[in-house]
Amino acid sequence: MKSAAAAPPYTLNHPRWYRKRVSTYWWLQRWEYLRFVLREISSVFIAWFVVLTLLQIYAVSQGPEAYDKFQNFLKNPLVLALNVVSFFFVVFHSITWFNLSARAMAIRVGGKRVPGFLISGPNFAAWLVISAVIAWLLLRG
Amino acid sequence: MADTIKLEVSRYSPETDAAPHFQGFEVPFRRDWVVLDALNYIKDKQDGSLTYRWSCRMGICGSCGMLVNGEPKLTCATFLADYAPSPIRVEPLRNFPVVRDLVIAMNDFMRKLQRMKPWLIRKEEKPVSEGEYLQTPAELEAYKQFSMCINCMLCYAACPVYGLDPLFSGPAAIALAQRYNLDSRDQGANDRLPVLSQHDAIWGCTFVGECTRVCPKHVDPAGAIQQYKLTAALDWVKSVVMPWGGK
Numbered sequence: 001m002k003s004a005a006a007a008p009p010y011t012l013n014h015p016r017w018y019r020k021r022v023s024t025y026w027w028l029q030r031w032e033y034l035r036f037v038l039r040e041i042s043s044v045f046i047a048w049f050v051v052l053t054l055l056q057i058y059a060v061s062q063g064p065e066a067y068d069k070f071q072n073f074l075k076n077p078l079v080l081a082l083n084v085v086s087f088f089f090v091v092f093h094s095i096t097w098f099n100l101s102a103r104a105m106a107i108r109v110g111g112k113r114v115p116g117f118l119i120s121g122p123n124f125a126a127w128l129v130i131s132a133v134i135a136w137l138l139l140r141g
Numbered sequence: 142m143a144d145t146i147k148l149e150v151s152r153y154s155p156e157t158d159a160a161p162h163f164q165g166f167e168v169p170f171r172r173d174w175v176v177l178d179a180l181n182y183i184k185d186k187q188d189g190s191l192t193y194r195w196s197c198r199m200g201i202c203g204s205c206g207m208l209v210n211g212e213p214k215l216t217c218a219t220f221l222a223d224y225a226p227s228p229i230r231v232e233p234l235r236n237f238p239v240v241r242d243l244v245i246a247m248n249d250f251m252r253k254l255q256r257m258k259p260w261l262i263r264k265e266e267k268p269v270s271e272g273e274y275l276q277t278p279a280e281l282e283a284y285k286q287f288s289m290c291i292n293c294m295l296c297y298a299a300c301p302v303y304g305l306d307p308l309f310s311g312p313a314a315i316a317l318a319q320r321y322n323l324d325s326r327d328q329g330a331n332d333r334l335p336v337l338s339q340h341d342a343i344w345g346c347t348f349v350g351e352c353t354r355v356c357p358k359h360v361d362p363a364g365a366i367q368q369y370k371l372t373a374a375l376d377w378v379k380s381v382v383m384p385w386g387g388k
Binding site: 008009016017018020022027030032040100105106112113 | 153154155156157158160161211235236238239240246277278279282283301304305347348349350351353354361363364367368370371
């Protein structure tokens with residue numbers, strides 16, 4: 001038997017729990033977490049597109065000269081780069097949003113839950129159709 | 142096929158260690174062995190002091206949840222063969238205080254679960270002589286998925302919100318509240334609403350969705366939380382539009 005001096009101190013029903021701090025970079029440790037953080041950050045780019053659209057509407061209301069100025073602003077390489085990045089984030093945001101909508105809505109018909117693709121599917125279809133109509137309106141010359 | 146496989150097991154002794162460390166063990170590699178079998182082998186043959194929780198070996202008791210290579214898993218359902226030949230890292234569940242080796246303290250989860258009142262609440266109990274509360278298959282179907290929860294806490298280990306904000310009620314507790322809310326025999330939804338609609342409960346969830354991915358019983362806690370957000374929001378709208386009581 002060990003001598004009393006060498007024995008570890010006895011902890012009487014008062015365990016020393018080990019608590020690990022969450023790393024500041026926890027979101028870099030798994031792809032799933034990074035994907036989530038990117039999804040959340042995408043809202044900043046959505047906000048940027050909203051601001052841009054408001055600026056565009058304002059420029060249109062101020063006449064052709066102001067609109068030309070706005071278009072020149074869009075041609076700035078920095079703005080162009082920001083808008084390309086924003087576009088991908090907005091697409092990512094929309095896809096994840098529609099995919100999640102099926103999980104958040106439990107619609108039951110005749111006691112059975114409607115499968116997810118029947119909820120997200122029409123969302124995607126409406127998105128495509130509306131995008132196509134807008135593209136047609138803008139690009140028909 | 143190699144004869145043995147290496148397990149790197151997290152060890153922590155509250156009496157002697159300041160922080161956990163890994164200890165390597167060579168165990169026989171058998172195709173029909175799960176990680177829990179390997180841990181039992183270590184405890185029986187190599188180091189009796191290894192401490193971990195387990196009970197049923199069949200994915201029902203929810204005791205043997207651990208991190209296997211960083212992923213929350215029921216060790217009774219995680220085969221060595223899926224990881225061989227590389228070493229397997231076994232750690233205690235993330236986001237919980239470690240009591241010893243692979244054992245975590247679950248007090249916080251138990252407290253949160255209890256706050257959700259996860260039992261059937263009746264405004265008035267009917268006497269036994271009137272018989273049982275009957276339920277149609279469709280009424281059972283409405284909550285059955287959430288009733289599959291075995292309280293294994295893998296979802297808490299997967300949830301970064303719980304890791305960052307220990308006040309967050311967490312996936313399983315909310316899913317189980319929803320399990321009773323959706324039960325046709327239950328009349329306690331309004332009792333649970335004040336607890337559920339707090340910032341620390343459903344509104345703390347940012348829909349990372351990891352809880353659902355790791356759930357061994359396919360409960361979909363993330364879905365339960367979002368569905369309840371919808372319920373709580375509609376309830377709020379109703380209370381604004383019909384302040385005289387639409388409940």
